[in-house]
Amino acid sequence: MNSSILYWRLLRHIKPYRIIFVLTIFAMVIMAITEPLLPALLQPLLDDGFVAQDAQMIGLIPLLLIILMVIRGLATLASSVGMAWIATRLVMDLRGLMFEKILTLPTTTFDDQSAGVLLSKVTYDVNRVMAAATDSLIIIVRDSLAIIGLLAWMFYLNWMLSLIIFSVVPFIIIVVRYVSRQLRGFNMTLQETMGDLTRILEEAIAGHKLVKIFGGKKYEQARFNETSNQVRRLEVKNQLTNGLSVFIVQLLITVALAVIIYIAAQQSTQDMISVGGFVSLFTAMGMLFAPVKRLTKVNEQIQQGLAAAQSVFELIDQVAEIEKSQTISSAIPRLRGEIEFKQVTFHYSGQEKAALQQLSLSIGAGETVAIVGASGSGKSTLAQLLPRFYDIKQGDLCLDGRSIQEFNIAELRANMALVSQEIILFNDTVAANIAYGEMSGVDFSAIVDAAKLAYAYDFIMELPEGFATMVGERGVKLSGGQRQRLAIARALLKRAPILIFDEATAALDTHSEQQVQRALRQLPSHCTTIIIAHRLSTIIDADKIVVMDQGNIVEMGTHAELLLKKGHYARLYQIQLTH
Structure with a gap:
């Protein structure tokens, strides 16, 4: 199933809570707006306060900083609590749909599919869906807006220097797209293996007496350890692939920032940029690191969540028992028993x-x-x-x-x-x-x-x-x-x-x-x-x-x-x- 289709289907399940969702997004926007305001306040503080010795500015800037931090803190609290509420409701709703479907599945499904696999879908997979639908959404909305705001401020200060940042964007896109495909495959295999692990565990618990009487401890332990090791290897592959992508993206951005700092330092010696402007530009570039780092890591969360979402929706979309044929329209009476x-x-x-x-x-x-x-x-x-x-x-x-x-x-x-x-x-x-x-x-x-x-x-x-x-x-x-x-x-x-x-x-x-x-x-x-x-x-x-x-x-x-x-x-x- 296509990633965008999966994601939009997940978001449709948030529709009943759209008011809280909109308020949460609004809180994220407020939080993102405060991001570039901090370096923006540094320029007048240094140029007008410390250099020009403007007493009014020296007194005003600290007060504005306190107000800024209060607004930022409240917006952060509102967005995190609101999204946590939506995330837990989403998980509860999906679990409810999955359990309802399990109760209506035909007997042949239970003949062909182990209870452990179904348990894994309801307990393990649905939790990973939460990361794609909500946790990653916070990062995408908040950090994308923060980056846009910081870049806008940098362009305002010095557009020529800020253009250097965009020179690395095509390379970042190539890395992220390649890694997305790899992570999706790893996570789908990981979920299947987790289903096997849950099945082995469920069988060992249900048949514990049989295991003891027939000396099956070593056999069951070997099965469990082998599958558990497969889960471990897949987790390591996930981390390695994601870690390499984060390293490459951050290296590209660091090189771009290093070039910007060098050129800005040269311009400052020629009075092409003020001290306050330089510090403000440098601070904005430094603040880019955290949101960019989170955005490069969020891809792993999204791919894990989308792989889990595919597993969840495959269960929800299974055909239930036929409740009523097309030829019958009225309730049946109590049978005679013939x-x-x-x-x-x-x-x-x-x-x-x-x-x-x-x-x-x-x-x-x-x-x-x-x-x-x-x-x-x-x-x-x-x-x-x-x-x-x-x-x-x-x-x-x-x-x-x-x-x-x-x-x-x-x-x-x-x-x-x-x-x-x-x-x-x-x-x-x-x-x-x-x-x-x-x-x-x-x-x-x-x-x-x-x-x-x-x-x-x-x-x-x-x-x-x-x-x-x-x-x-x-x-x-x-x-x-x-x-x-x-x-x-x-x-x-x-x-x-x-x-x-x-x-x-x-x-x-x-x-x-x-x-x-x-x-x-x-x-x-x-x-x-x-x-x-x-x-x-x-x-x-x-x-x-x-x-x-x-x-x-x-x-x-x-x-x-x-x-x-x-x-x-x-x-x-x-x-x-x-x-």
């Missing part, structure tokens, strides 16, 4: 082998259907397709006789509750984890009822603060079975017409499993329940059992019917009985 897969073939991204092949299956409203089969047979894929975590490319999936593609995604998911193999709990209270999201406003009695239905009530009341107990990150303070029963309570509290249990009892002991079985039997008859299970003892009472193998349905019927067939299901059941 489900039909019609010749569905599905491939996961990057995989040639189909997870589902020409699969057809009808589930009546209010039915309890169990889906069983070996690992990789496509059972969980069915559960992923119903809430549209993945979209079907071949075939169709209908709910209550309508294609799932016609439904608003949010309203579709409002009609479903899911308990998956991976139990997700948030670092909040037990009650908040059960009544999560749109259920957060329900009566406490409903939360208690759901906990009882999931046979979680007894262990919850044994916790230090009952329903107000914090469960820790990912529910680390609870056992696997306790986490799973909380997830089941959350699903039951939703009272959705379609319930999906994807290995919902996998982490439960025999006693807890039996309790949840009894709870599932108490579900309303109008609720369609899909149970995906390895342990066949959990689905004996299902209205219909679907046996899958290699993405196909190979058998279907009740528990008793399938045993009589002595096929796939009977063999699976016999294997589990003997273990």
